[in-house]
Structure formats: structure tokens, C-alpha cells
Amino acid sequence: MSLYERIKEKISDSLVKAVEDAKVAGELNFETLPSFVLEEPREKLHGDLATNLAMVLTKQAKRPPREIANVIIKNFKLEGTWVISSEIAGPGFINFKLDPMWLTGIIPEVLQQADDYGHVNLGRGQKVQVEFVSANPTGLLHMGNARGAALGDSLASLLSAAGYEVSREFYINDAGNQINNFALSLEARYLQLLGKEVPFPEGGYHGEDLIDTVKGLISQFGDKYLTVEPELRREFLVRYALNEKMAHIRQTLADLGVNYDVWFSEQSLHDSGYVKSTMEELEKKGYIYEKEGALWLKSTLFGDEKDEVVIRSNGTPTYFAADIAYHRNKFERGFDKVINIWGADHHGHVARMKGAMAALGHDPEKLQIILMQLVRLIQNGEVVRMSKRSGRYITLRELMDEVGKDAARFFFIMRDPDSTVEFDLDLAKAESSDNPVYYVQYAHARLCSILRQAQEQNLASEGVPEDGELQLLTSQEERDLLKKLADLPGEITIAARLMESHRLARYVLDLAALFHTFYNSQRVLIEDENLRKARLALVRCTKQVIRNVLGILGVSAPERM
RNA sequence: GCGCCUGUAGCUCAGUUGGAUAGAGCAUCUGCCUUCUAAGCAGGUUGUCGGGAGUUCGAAUCUCUCCAGGCGCACCA
Numbered sequence: 001m002s003l004y005e006r007i008k009e010k011i012s013d014s015l016v017k018a019v020e021d022a023k024v025a026g027e028l029n030f031e032t033l034p035s036f037v038l039e040e041p042r043e044k045l046h047g048d049l050a051t052n053l054a055m056v057l058t059k060q061a062k063r064p065p066r067e068i069a070n071v072i073i074k075n076f077k078l079e080g081t082w083v084i085s086s087e088i089a090g091p092g093f094i095n096f097k098l099d100p101m102w103l104t105g106i107i108p109e110v111l112q113q114a115d116d117y118g119h120v121n122l123g124r125g126q127k128v129q130v131e132f133v134s135a136n137p138t139g140l141l142h143m144g145n146a147r148g149a150a151l152g153d154s155l156a157s158l159l160s161a162a163g164y165e166v167s168r169e170f171y172i173n174d175a176g177n178q179i180n181n182f183a184l185s186l187e188a189r190y191l192q193l194l195g196k197e198v199p200f201p202e203g204g205y206h207g208e209d210l211i212d213t214v215k216g217l218i219s220q221f222g223d224k225y226l227t228v229e230p231e232l233r234r235e236f237l238v239r240y241a242l243n244e245k246m247a248h249i250r251q252t253l254a255d256l257g258v259n260y261d262v263w264f265s266e267q268s269l270h271d272s273g274y275v276k277s278t279m280e281e282l283e284k285k286g287y288i289y290e291k292e293g294a295l296w297l298k299s300t301l302f303g304d305e306k307d308e309v310v311i312r313s314n315g316t317p318t319y320f321a322a323d324i325a326y327h328r329n330k331f332e333r334g335f336d337k338v339i340n341i342w343g344a345d346h347h348g349h350v351a352r353m354k355g356a357m358a359a360l361g362h363d364p365e366k367l368q369i370i371l372m373q374l375v376r377l378i379q380n381g382e383v384v385r386m387s388k389r390s391g392r393y394i395t396l397r398e399l400m401d402e403v404g405k406d407a408a409r410f411f412f413i414m415r416d417p418d419s420t421v422e423f424d425l426d427l428a429k430a431e432s433s434d435n436p437v438y439y440v441q442y443a444h445a446r447l448c449s450i451l452r453q454a455q456e457q458n459l460a461s462e463g464v465p466e467d468g469e470l471q472l473l474t475s476q477e478e479r480d481l482l483k484k485l486a487d488l489p490g491e492i493t494i495a496a497r498l499m500e501s502h503r504l505a506r507y508v509l510d511l512a513a514l515f516h517t518f519y520n521s522q523r524v525l526i527e528d529e530n531l532r533k534a535r536l537a538l539v540r541c542t543k544q545v546i547r548n549v550l551g552i553l554g555v556s557a558p559e560r561m
Numbered sequence: 562g563c564g565c566c567u568g569u570a571g572c573u574c575a576g577u578u579g580g581a582u583a584g585a586g587c588a589u590c591u592g593c594c595u596u597c598u599a600a601g602c603a604g605g606u607u608g609u610c611g612g613g614a615g616u617u618c619g620a621a622u623c624u625c626u627c628c629a630g631g632c633g634c635a636c637c638a
């Protein structure tokens with residue numbers, strides 16, 4: 001538990017003790033202690049911490065809240081709480097002021113824990129899988145995939161910092177209908193490029209990148225497949241193109257700083273007979289029925305709006321059937337939590353996927369699906385419709401070339417997955433240098449610069465300063481900064497519990513702002529040796545914390561800018 | 562039509578699951594570089610929290626209803 005959490009817990013305990021003592025003394029009447037909060041008031045004037053305990057007791061105690069607050073304060077014991085004063089305010093809040101010296105305790109904590117500072121043990125080593133992007137290998141990665149990549153990767157890192165054992169996974173959709181479609185599109189391009197007049201298949205993939213792929217193939221193999229049987233030709237084209245596309249996807253994601261633990265092939269589920277046996281399992285349990293020649297899953301039993309086809313009347317399994325098998329496989333691999341990041345256009349899929357897991361006897365609560373709203377691209381003031389089929393989209397690669405890896409990630413991580421982000425391309429280009437990510441990185445570079453100067457002037461100090469030195473950090477700017485540093489473990493806990501990495505982006509922006517304020521108001525490399533040592537320690541801690549958070553977000557922390 | 566998401570400053574977005582006078586960035590205006598990086602700082606301006614009703618000590622947050630936008634409701638994925 002972190003320093004700040006320990007203090008809060010101490011005060012909380014003292015509050016509980018106070019009302020219980022009051023009850024015994026006959027000063028307060030209540031049956032069961034209601035839940036109350038002890039939190040930082042928004043308004044600084046209201047002290048460091050405030051509780052609504054008196055207010056939530058009004059019903060049972062049958063007395064006005066301010067009167068109850070009085071009783072609580074009278075019985076409140078200060079020992080070990082760092083509380084130096086308490087007062088009743090507003091409708092009945094009790095506001096506490098802490099001895100500001102508690103804050104300096106954060107410096108040894110950060111320096112000792114270093115790269116691990118901020119890490120918490122919320123997960124207790126539970127195994128979690130995060131599956132994200134899982135883009136179809138039939139085209140290039142687009143803005144939606146970019147958002148999914150940034151969110152998924154930072155969420156995985158966040159959970160890892162919160163004490164979970166995390167595995168990142170990419171599901172390769174290398175089977176099914178879209179692959180047939182892909183084959184036909186490739187074949188048409190192949191024949192066209194070799195001078196044949198053939199029509200492009202309806203609903204095929206129009207992307208330019210497909211033509212490039214086929215050109216590459218032709219330069220390597222020529223017209224060798226012009227005369228072979230169409231079946232074999234398509235098989236070869238698909239194999240070649242899938243390899244090429246997947247290699248490209250891997251590389252692009254790696255360039256974005258995303259590295260997976262597992263690449264899982266959909267085709268492998270068909271090849272091993274796992275899709276089939278999973279359907280048989282469902283049938284055995286009585287959740288499958290036949291209608292109009294197809295096999296249906298009774299997903300309505302589990303809250304779905306309608307039943308779903310799993311095996312088509314032509315005998316082929318649907319995407320849903322393979323996905324059920326895939327998720328069953330995930331559960332069988334022993335994850336305590338399985339997280340999927342899906343585009344909002346898949347939300348209809350959520351209830352039936354959870355239902356299918358329940359049907360197979362797994363706990364659907366272990367499957368958590370984060371839906372992210374789609375990215376709307378604006379160019380020349382107009383919405384650009386993105387679609388793989390039409391081949392009209394801005395790629396992740398282009399985005400990175402335009403704004404850089406760090407900005408691309410930070411831009412998406414900053415936003416709540418539930419919000420539809422409007423990405424104005426022209427604006428992104430124009431504002432690429434005012435991106436908030438630079439604000440944070442600049443703070444880090446400044447911190448490094450101070451430490452470099454200290455080194456050069458032989459003023460650098462190692463280790464943890466004495467208490468007496470640290471207690472010289474008394475300015476408002478220093479205290480605000482220290483307080484923010486102390487907040488990190490709590491922020492990571494909340495962010496991990498809610499699975500919201502955007503909170504960390506806000507946190508690190510706030511931290512950077514507090515540092516810039518401090519930087520402009522006080523100098524670090526000063527004559528006074530004791531204060532200088534204390535400030536240098538503060539600088540080292542701030543640098544460490546920014547680094548740690550940027551590390552979780554997958555954004556680099558440059559030493560110079 | 563039904564379901565899910567969204568609606569907060571001129572623009573882009575936060576808001577710790579019900580707390581006190583709703584916050585940042587961009588934009589705009591005014592100051593600050595002979596001193597550790599001005600990609601910075603300080604200050605000014607900006608609000609019917611989409612509308613209405615309800616729940617209670619207290620609502621941007623919970624409930625209902627209406628309005629607007631997005632997405633979904635295939636033997637596509």
C-alpha cells in the first residue's frame with residue numbers, strides 16, 4: 001500500500017473508532033455504520049481530505065449532520081493520522097488539514113522503488129489476456145486499428161503495472177468468407193496485371209495495396225500461375241498474400257510499439273477440428289437446433305436478441321462458430337480474465353459471445369469486452385467514410401509518418417473509448433507540434449537537462465537526502481508536485497479497476513503542468529546546499545514518475561528535445 | 562421500429578460511479594528569456610452540463626420522457 005493510502009486508511013480507521021466510541025458513550029445513536037467516503041475536496045480551501053460521514057449518519061442518528069460532525073470530531077483521535085486540524089463545513093462535511101510534512105515521505109518511496117514506483121498489487125498475479133486489433137489480413141491497418149492498438153497495448157501495460165500477468169494476443173482472421181473473397185480479388189488482379197480482361201468480383205477488396213501485393217508476387221513468380229488450375233492458383237495467391245500482409249501488419253504494429261505474445265490463427269481452429277467439436281459440445285448440451293437447413297445456436301436463452309446461425313445450410317461454419325471455439329480455447333488456457341477490444345460496430349456480438357460462453361459452462365463475467373467508438377476522419381471539413389472494401393482509408397502507417405508514433409498513441413489513449421473521436425487530418429498536420437504529448441515529453445527533457453547541469457557542475461547527489469533536507473520543500477509548488485507524485489499508485493489502481501488508461505494520460509499531463517509551474521517559480525541549482533539536495537531529489541522523483549507513466553502508455557521519454 | 566453509445570466553454574475533450582463555487586488544452590487578449598530548455602510560465606475572457614420532469618440534505622453523474630448524432634439488428638466479419 002502506498003504512503004498516501006496508508007494515511008487515508010489510518011484516518012478512516014480513526015473515524016470509525018470515533019463514531020463507535022461516541023455510540024458507547026451514548027453521544028450518538030446508530031445501528032450499522034453506513035459506507036462513507038474520505039476524499040480530497042475539489043476546493044483546496046476545504047482542506048486536504050474531507051468526509052461525508054456525518055451526513056450519511058443523519059438518517060439513523062436522527063440528528064442534523066453538523067451536530068453529528070461535532071460529536072465525531074470530539075471523539076476523533078489524532079495519533080498517527082498526520083491530521084493537524086479538522087473543521088465542520090457546508091452541510092456537514094468534516095474537513096481535515098494534514099501536516100504538510102507527510103508529503104516529503106514520498107521522495108524516499110519513489111527513489112527506492114524507482115521503475116516499480118506506482119505499481120500496485122490489485123491483480124495478485126491473476127492471468128489476463130488482452131486481445132486487440134485482430135485486423136483482417138486482407139488490407140492495411142487503418143485509424144480504427146490504430147485506436148485499438150494504442151488502447152489495447154496501454155491497457156495491457158496498465159494491468160501489468162497493477163499486478164496482473166498479462167498476455168497480448170492478435171487473432172488472425174485467415175479463414176472463412178472474407179478469405180474466399182480475398183482469393184477472388186487477388187486472382188482478378190493477377191489476371192488483370194498479366195493483361196487479361198477479367199471483371200473485378202463484386203464486393204471484392206478494391207484497395208491499391210492489393211495491386212502492389214500482386215505486383216510483388218509477379219516480379220517473383222511471373223505468370224507461372226496463369227495456366228494452373230484456378231483452385232490451386234487461388235490457394236497459392238492467398239498463401240502468398242496472407243504472409244505478406246501479416247508481415248506488414250506485424251511490422252507496422254511493432255513500429256507503433258505494440259508487440260504481441262501470441263498470434264492466433266483462425267484457420268488452426270478449423271484444421272484441428274476444434275470448431276467442429278465445440279459445435280458438437282453445444283449440440284450435446286441442447287443449445288443447437290436445425291432450421292431451414294442451417295444449425296442455430298439458441299443464444300436468446302442467454303439474452304441475445306435473436307438466435308444465430310453457426311453452421312450454414314451449405315455446411316460451412318460461420319465466423320461466429322469459429323469465434324465461439326476461439327473464446328472457448330481462451331478460457332481453457334486458464335485466464336482469469338479475458339478482455340477483448342472491439343469496434344462499436346461489433347457491439348451486437350457481445351451478448352451472444354457471452355451467451356455462448358455461458359452455454360459452454362464458462363463464467364461469462366470473465367469475458368470483458370471494451371467497445372471503442374469508431375474514429376471519424378475529417379478531411380477538408382468532410383467526413384471520410386472508411387471501408388476496406390472500397391479501399392478508401394487513411395492507414396496507420398500514414399498516420400505515424402504524419403504525426404509520429406508517440407503522438408499517434410497518446411492522441412488515442414487520451415480519449416475515453418466511449419467517445420467518438422473526430423480526427424481532423426488537416427488539423428493533425430497543422431497542430432502536430434502542439435500535441436499534448438510534447439508537453440509531457442518536454443517536461444521530461446527539462447528534468448533531464450537539470451540533472452545534466454548538476455552533473456556538469458559537480459552538484460549531483462545520489463541516494464536519499466536526510467529528512468531535515470527534505471523538509472525544506474515547503475513552497476506551494478513543491479508541495480503540489482509532491483502530492484501528485486504520491487497519487488500515482490492510487491491512479492493506477494483506479495485506472496486498472498475501471499480499465500481506463502486515459503486516466504493515466506490525464507495524470508501525466510497534470511504532473512507535467514505542476515512541474516513546469518515549479519520550474520518557472522524556483523531554481524534547483526542554487527547555492528543553499530541542503531535545499532538544492534532536496535530539490536534535486538524532487539527532480540529525480542518527477543523524472544522517474546513521468547518515465548514510469550509514459551512507459552505504461554508506450555510513449556518515449558526523450559532526454560533532450 | 563427495437564437495442565447500445567454519445568450530447569459539458571467558440572473548437573477538441575476530462576469530470577475519481579451522488580458531494581461543497583463544473584475543469585483542462587486549442588483559440589483569443591496582456592505580461593515574463595543577461596539565471597537549470599520560451600515545445601514553457603503567470604494572468605484576463607468563455608457555460609440554460611441537449612430540453613423537461615422525478616428521486617434526496619445534495620444531480621453533469623441515478624430514474625423516466627422527449628430532441629439530435631453515431632453504431633448495430635445477415636446462412637458478412
